[in-house]
Amino acid sequence: MLKLDDLTHLPQVEGLIAQIAAGGPGLVVVAGLDPRTAVLPRGEAGLLPSGRATIWRILMREMLDARPRQQALLVTGDPSQRLPRDLRRRVQFASWPPGKSHAEAIAEAAARGPDLLLVERLDASSAAAALHAAAGGLRVLTQVDTVFRGAEVARFLLDLGVSRELLSALTWVVAVERLPTLCSHCKVPAQPDPEELEGWCQSFSDFEPLLREGTYFREQGCARCRGTGREGEVTAFDIWHPDPGAGAVEEQPSGLPIAAYVLGLAARGALPPGDVQRLEAGRLRRTYRLLRASEQATLEAKVALERRLAELEAANRVLQQRTEALISLESIGQALIASTNLSELAGRLCRNASQLCGADRAILYFLRPESGSAEVLAVTGWDPSLVGMSLEAQSVFGSQVGNEPEPCSGFPPGVPRQPTDVTADALRAALRVPFVAEGQPVGLMIVHTSQKARFAPGEVALLRAFGNQAAMAIQRAGLTEALRDKVRQLEAAQAELVQKERLEREMELARQVQQSVLPRVFPLVPGYTFAARSEPARWVGGDFYDVILLDADRFGLVIGDVSDKGMAAALYMAQVHSLIRAEARRQRTAGAGSPPPPEEVLHTVHRLLQELGRSSKFITVFYGVVDTASRRLTYVRAGHDLPILLRAGEVHQLRGEGLPLGFPDMDELYLSQEAIDLQPGDRLVLYTDGLTDAISPDGRAFGRERLIAQLRARAGVATADLCDALFAELAAHQGTADQFDDMTMLAVEVH
Known part of the structure; x- marks a missing residue:
């Protein structure tokens, strides 16, 4: 025991x-x-x-x-x-x-x-x-x-x-x-x-x-x-x-x-x-491996279920085929008259022809006079991948097309001999059945059998009558299909035009809404100057920035970058932005005047994102709080790019560790809260990776080193002019290349 x-x-x-x-x-x-x-x-x-x-x-x-x-x-x-x-x-x-x-x-x-x-x-x-x-x-x-x-x-x-x-x-x-x-x-x-x-x-x-x-x-x-x-x-x-x-x-x-x-x-x-x-790191690693193993087990179960479903569907198809074989076919003539779908009609013609004469294999060619080609519409017994193949009409129909079925030999035009197709060598008799409507050829069917040396005269006569009915049906179906194609093209073009106009209206409205979320005018804080610039890669983007007045002695700086672009990223950005503003301004306890520290704000926002629903997106965020009296900046960096601090001609990077917000299945968020004392003359630059990842026409990235060099070269430029000058440099670097990511910059100057 x-x-x-x-x-x-x-x-x-x-x-x-x-x-x-x-x-x-x-x-x-x-x-x-x-x-x-x-x-x-x-x-x-x-x-x-x-x-x-x-x-x-x-x-x-x-x-x-x-x-x-x-x-x-x-x-x-x-x-x-x-x-x-x-x-x-x-x-x-x-x-x-x-x-x-x-x-x-x-x-x-x-x-x-x-x-x-x-x-x-x-x-x-x-x-x-x-x-x-x-x-x-x-x-x-x-x-x-x-x-x-x-x-x-x-x-x-x-x-x-x-x-x-x-x-x-x-x-x-x-x-x-x-x-x-x-x-x-x-x-x-x-x-x-x-x-x-x-x-x-x-x-x-x-x-x-x-x-x-x-x-x-x-x-x-x-x-x-x-x-x-x-x-x-x-x-x-x-x-x-x-x-x-x-x-x-x-x-x-x-x-x-x-x-x-x-x-x-x-x-x-x-x-x-x-x-x-290693206790905490080991605990996180074990949790991650357990989640990964659970996901793998779920995936394997899903694959097994899908495999079983495919097997059941295959068995069901076999059952349906056998059931259809037991059901009496309706009159061939009525079926041909009622059919207007060209592909469906061609498949039915091949099946019916095989049943009428006991053929093992059949292939149907459709003449397209406008292109001078013959298209394989349907096959029975041959490789289904032949359907849709286009050949020269001359190689299929020859110089003259008669009205009567006639014997032939060899493989049909366009059908290659496959080493694995051992039953093809046992084919003994073949018959060409022309489809002629109003004196004009519209198609050709070739049937093969391995059961007999030749087709009986009665079978040939039956195929002749079948070919006459099939020619009229296939001609009518071809014309109907051509008309449908024209109508579909017209409807698609009209729908595309309407959709484009509606999308442009919606995207313009979305752009206006997103621009209204981002601050147009920054708060007046004695001793500090702010400037920002943002350009989405599409109509709307997933970047945001803000300067938030917390109380008389503190203000917050925030910049974020959603792991996507377009409308979905913009909606997710707006949600995170509003959560950060609300949590940043929330008092820590009733009656207390101090706002919550940055680490607590982002932990709360991450938890709220998890509670609002699992998402495939996540967001990197830098959030800091500046005490105007002591000039002390307390901040956290949730996976965001390292901010740049220009001080007396030197370049410093604000360190700190942390994971992005909103990662699926990550209930515990790791963040390290850091602090630094700002000095008069300091210039703090926050940015998203769209700046450093901007690609030139020859595939070169703008890069962090070049960004730092540009900031150092413009150390004496006003903050607002700095943003404009840097984005002009980015535009010159990109040239004719597409912008693949949103670009955002927020600059703060200490006086």
């Missing part, structure tokens, strides 16, 4: 688990990521199962052992599952039948007043019900499949729609993660830097004796571990217990952070210290 001692390697965990086991009412959550084997096999791409379910069962046993006389009630959708033998007599099952929700099953189980309520799965359908049971005075133990830890789980529950009042019932979060341990055969000692060790001890004082006395190692690689430096696994814990009197629970740190636990394991030689720095 697996016990907690088998999985914990530091005494701090045992003490906290004992507190959980002996604790009172509240919700205890075991969190960890355990991907389904069908989606991602164990160890695939470095992703190890967390062992969450094992820890959940061990904690269940600990909580029951702490109170030996108490019983537990397990809410599960699978009552057939088996618990460890020592737990079966103390745990009862409460399943829910079809038609009843998970939340209803939890509520009914809670009404029975168990000593310990076990909820097998925590998700959007069960979170509120589990917390409500805990708030009602029950001890509730559950588990959630997630990469979140500590307070992140509390925020996750808020995102699921749980009220903040119910969230107060959340008392513990035990997050677990399995990490690969160092290979005991090849690991080598590697003591940490004294300053780094001192930083660990200050950050995690509870672990100071262990960290100072520990022996540290790093991976090396050997044959036993296949050069990876890792062999075996170890469980890492993150234990979070909120303090109700310490403010918002979702902001409180973990009592036992996973970083401290990993350092403790490193001090005991199980892990290299570098694993601490």
